[in-house]
Every structure is written in C-alpha cells, then in structure tokens.
Amino acid sequence: MSKDVIVTENISKTYGNPPLQVFALRDTNLRIKQGDYIAIIGPSGSGKSTLMNLLGCLDKPTTGNIFIDGSDVSTLNENELARIRREKIGFIFQKYNLIPTLNAQENVELSMGFAGVDSQTRTIKAKQLLELVELSKRLTHKPSELSGGEQQRVAIARALANNPSIILADEPTGNVDTKSGENIMQILENVNKKGETIIIVTHNMAIAQRAKRVLQIHDGVVQEGHV
Amino acid sequence: MFRDHVKLAFKNLRHRMSRSLLTLLGIAIGIMAIISLLALGEGMQQVITGELSSLSDVIIVSTGGNMFPSFGGGGSTGEYFTQRDIADIERIQGIKEVSTQLSGSGLAEYNGKKTIVSLTGMEVGVMTLQYASQNLEAGGFLNEGEQNKIMIGYSIAHDTFDADISVGGRIKINGEKFFVSGIFGKQGFGGSSSDSIVLMSSRDFQKLTGQSNISSIYLRVNNVNDAESIATIIQTAINENHGRKDFATATTMTSILETVQTITGVLQLVLVGIASIALVVASIGIMNTMLTSVMERTREIGIMKAIGATTRDIMSIFIIEGALMSSVGGIIGIILGVFGSQALTLILGSFMSMGAGGSFELVPIITITTVVLAIAVSLIVGILSSLYPAWKAARMSPIEAVRYE
Numbered sequence: 345m346s347k348d349v350i351v352t353e354n355i356s357k358t359y360g361n362p363p364l365q366v367f368a369l370r371d372t373n374l375r376i377k378q379g380d381y382i383a384i385i386g387p388s389g390s391g392k393s394t395l396m397n398l399l400g401c402l403d404k405p406t407t408g409n410i411f412i413d414g415s416d417v418s419t420l421n422e423n424e425l426a427r428i429r430r431e432k433i434g435f436i437f438q439k440y441n442l443i444p445t446l447n448a449q450e451n452v453e454l455s456m457g458f459a460g461v462d463s464q465t466r467t468i469k470a471k472q473l474l475e476l477v478e479l480s481k482r483l484t485h486k487p488s489e490l491s492g493g494e495q496q497r498v499a500i501a502r503a504l505a506n507n508p509s510i511i512l513a514d515e516p517t518g519n520v521d522t523k524s525g526e527n528i529m530q531i532l533e534n535v536n537k538k539g540e541t542i543i544i545v546t547h548n549m550a551i552a553q554r555a556k557r558v559l560q561i562h563d564g565v566v567q568e569g570h571v
Numbered sequence: 572m573f574r575d576h577v578k579l580a581f582k583n584l585r586h587r588m589s590r591s592l593l594t595l596l597g598i599a600i601g602i603m604a605i606i607s608l609l610a611l612g613e614g615m616q617q618v619i620t621g622e623l624s625s626l627s628d629v630i631i632v633s634t635g636g637n638m639f640p641s642f643g644g645g646g647s648t649g650e651y652f653t654q655r656d657i658a659d660i661e662r663i664q665g666i667k668e669v670s671t672q673l674s675g676s677g678l679a680e681y682n683g684k685k686t687i688v689s690l691t692g693m694e695v696g697v698m699t700l701q702y703a704s705q706n707l708e709a710g711g712f713l714n715e716g717e718q719n720k721i722m723i724g725y726s727i728a729h730d731t732f733d734a735d736i737s738v739g740g741r742i743k744i745n746g747e748k749f750f751v752s753g754i755f756g757k758q759g760f761g762g763s764s765s766d767s768i769v770l771m772s773s774r775d776f777q778k779l780t781g782q783s784n785i786s787s788i789y790l791r792v793n794n795v796n797d798a799e800s801i802a803t804i805i806q807t808a809i810n811e812n813h814g815r816k817d818f819a820t821a822t823t824m825t826s827i828l829e830t831v832q833t834i835t836g837v838l839q840l841v842l843v844g845i846a847s848i849a850l851v852v853a854s855i856g857i858m859n860t861m862l863t864s865v866m867e868r869t870r871e872i873g874i875m876k877a878i879g880a881t882t883r884d885i886m887s888i889f890i891i892e893g894a895l896m897s898s899v900g901g902i903i904g905i906i907l908g909v910f911g912s913q914a915l916t917l918i919l920g921s922f923m924s925m926g927a928g929g930s931f932e933l934v935p936i937i938t939i940t941t942v943v944l945a946i947a948v949s950l951i952v953g954i955l956s957s958l959y960p961a962w963k964a965a966r967m968s969p970i971e972a973v974r975y976e
Contacts, residue, residue: 402877402969423881430879441874441973445582455878457575502878
C-alpha cells in the first residue's frame, strides 16, 4: 500500500476580516498517496489556485494543518517552506515561467543550484532530463528561441530536477497547441508511471478524464468527483 | 552557490546592457574624480615635503607668533632681534651656523623714477639656500664676496618702474649704485612678498642703511634630532632677553613640515569629500537601477522562490549584481583616474608655471593604497545601494510574484 505524501486536516483559507471575510477554501480534508494522478477541476474563482498554492507550500492555511511526507508544513517559516518546495515539490505553470536570461539547460540546473547540487552533477542531470523531454538538441536555446510546447517541456524537466515526490501542474496544456498538449500529457503520465505523484489543475475535461482521481471544487468546498 | 549567483547576476547585467553601462559610468566618474584628486594631492604633498625635508636641520627664529617669517618683507611686527640675542644663540651647543636676515627700506631710482622699496640683507650662503626652490627668471644668485650686487623680485623688475629691468641693469638705492645679478620668476599667491623683494648681502645692507634690523635668524644644527630641543632653548632665551613670553618663535623645519602636511592632508580630505558627492549620486543611480530591475523581474523572483530559492539566495543575487556593477565601474574609474590625474596635473602645472615664471614639477602619485581603497569603496557603495532593492525582492510573496504580469 502506497504511503500518504500529502494529508490536509480541516484546512481553510480566508481573506479579509468579518463581516467581509471571504472563504477561498473551507474545511478541506485530503489524503494524497504516492503515485496518485489527480485532476483538480472547478469553475473560475472556485478555489483551485488557492488549494494548489497551499499544497505547493507557496501559502499557509488560515486554519488546519498540511502534512507533506509526514511533516507539518503549516507552521514553517518562509525559508523552511522554500526547502520543502525545493526538495519535495516540482511546479509546472501555465505560462511556463522560465527565466528569460538563462538557456534551457541553465533553467533546469537552477533549482538544483538552490538545492546545493554540485555543478558537474547538475549538468549531467539537466542533460538527462532534457533528453527525457526530447529537447537534447535545444540545450543552449533561451526561452525566447523555443516554442510554447518546448518551453513547457523545459519546465517539466526543471520540475523533475530535484527528484520531488509531488508534481503540481497548473493548466500545463493551457498555452500550447493540441499536439504539444498531448505530448506534455504523455510525458507527465510516464513520470506518474514511475511512481511520481501528479496533481493537475485544469479546465479541460479531456485532460481531467485521463487522471486516476478527480477533485471538484465549488465555492471553496472540495469533493471527490467524477468527470 | 556563490559562483552560480555571480553567473546569474552577470547574465542579468548583460541582458540589460545599456542600463548597466550607464549606471556603471556613474560609479566610474565618481571613482575617477576621487583617484585624480588623491593622486594630485599626494603629488603636491611629495613636492612640498621633499623641498622642506632637505632643510630639516634648519631652525627659523622670527619675532611674534609668526611661524613663517615674511620672506623679503621683513620686520612685519616692527620688532627686531638684538646682537645680544645672536650672541646668546651662538653660545648654545650643537649649533653649526647662525645667520640673520636684515630688513629695512630704501629709496630706489631707475630710469628717472623713484620709489620706496623693502630691502632684505642676508648672508650670501643662506640666501642661496633659502631661495633655492624659487625659480629664477634671469641671471643667477650672488657670489660670496661680491659687492653692490642685488637680486630683485618679478614685480620690481617689471611693474614698479616705467621700464623693465634686466640682468646687469643698474639701480640706485639711497644714491648708491647696484647691479642686478638675478631676477626671480613670478611667485603668484603663495610667494607674492618675494615678487617685490630687493635682496643684497648683509654687508651691503649695513653699509647702505647703517642699520642692522634683524627680522629673522636662520641657524643650522649639527644633529637633526636636537633641532626641537634647541629651538625651545632659543625661544626661552630670547623671550627672557626681551622680558616677554611671546617675543620670538623658533620653528624647526620638522614642525613646519608637520603643519604643511596637516594642511595638505585637510585639503586633500576636502577635495575627496567634494569628489565623493559624485559617488553618492552614482550610488543613488545604482539603487534606482536595482529597484527598477526588481520591479521588472518580479515574476522571475516569484519563479525562483517557487522552485526553492531562499530569502538569502534572492538577496545574494541582487547584492552581487549591484556589487558587480559598481566594482566594474570602480576599475574603469581607476583607469580613467590615471589619465584624469595626468590631465589635471598638466592643466594645474601649466597654470602654476605661468604664475611661477618657470617649470613646476608636479607628478601625480597613485599609490597601491589608493587603488585598493577605490576598489573597496566602489564595492561597498555597490553593496549598500543594492541592500534595499535586494531586501524588497527577497520579501516578495511567491504567489503575488508569480501572478505578476
């Protein structure tokens, strides 16, 4: 039986003070296991991004606790959260979010650099990962010299660089054409087959259907769902 | 990690090349100004102290609290030393030689025009020593044993009478004929009193005026180390002779040297202070560039934070960027400073030569300390100016930063 990589206990996120308080997320209890492939769906403003930010340690819940690989991250300070993000989580953003001044290989190496990996190991690993996403001929290309699909594949390679246990992808196919989107999904699914936990936020029902588990959010309330 | 941060900072600077260059130019100009002025000040100090150091065994005794006797003007306080003072000084052990400067005035006549001039009489040997540093426009110093020969200042030669006086020219003083042996070059501000000097041997002075008004006493000691103590003894003895505590001041060249060094030091400090204003402006330029950079790279900062950069990483990247920019500016400033100091010396040298009527050998001196100091200052300026922008970048929320368009 797979272990829990993420456990949330009654987490809520509110903005503002009563009576103008807004609930972005309400009393959410989740158990996400190693190797899960989850799609989070819901209309705009439903709380998808809030949940994503909390699971990715980019934000802290107003109430409740989040456990990642067994440790409570709700009370950690900014630098400790940065360490968790570095070691346990890989982010893939809709707009790729690569560093424009760095080439593909340097972008992949960057997060390993923050983790203190030595230069030689970083170079070898970055090349391997870019080969995995079929970009071994684009190592020295800057983001501006790559297509949308290629940039997103660099972003996937970067997300995998520090061997995280969780990959969080926010609309990973939102800015690319259908063919590139399919390519990206196949890469993510291959990664998932190797035991990585994948959590995808999407509007695209076709993408959501491919997931093993779907979470639906309405007005900050999370429910197990079906597509 | 530090190497990676440097690499990243370097790439960012290159990415915004023209802005980086302009900011860097600000620092370069500031450092250039400081280097040029320091080199010039150092050169000036060397020239002045070099001249004075060669006279380190000399003690000058003058009346009143005047440390620098009025060369050529004489008797500015209207009080004079007596033969008893001279005899008392000669009795003190450790003194090699004593000579006096006599001061008075006489009626000079040249080419039909008459005017009152200040006369200075001194031993010929002392005269050569005391005026060695002053440029001669024409002719030479008096020789030992020569009679009825004088040396005159620039304004006596050119401005006092209707016609210019040249070497070999004949001037009547109190009805006695004197031949001009040498003419001093123009001294300008610092030595304006020398411009109106009429210098003759002590013997001629006494013969001409029938007076021996001793305005200053020059003496040399056997041992330079005794100069200070001998000066104190002389001052006490002469003051006792005249029954006043402040009648005479005996000054060694060492103390004059110290005073001159203090003055040039303060002058240098003031000049560097003024030049530092350029550096302050440049540091504001760095801060401005870095703040703009933080704004532009908000999203990039968010991405770095999301993929695991700590507050320290972000701060380090921005501080290194500022430090890199200012230290490159500093190095360029040093190179420009080398040329700047040469140019400044040429301008100042030609200006002073014009004033002095001869060559003025000022060489700018850039020491290793100055270079190290300039690099250190530019580095510190870079670090301090980027502290606030770096802190601003580091405290950004990753969520807000990633969302930033």
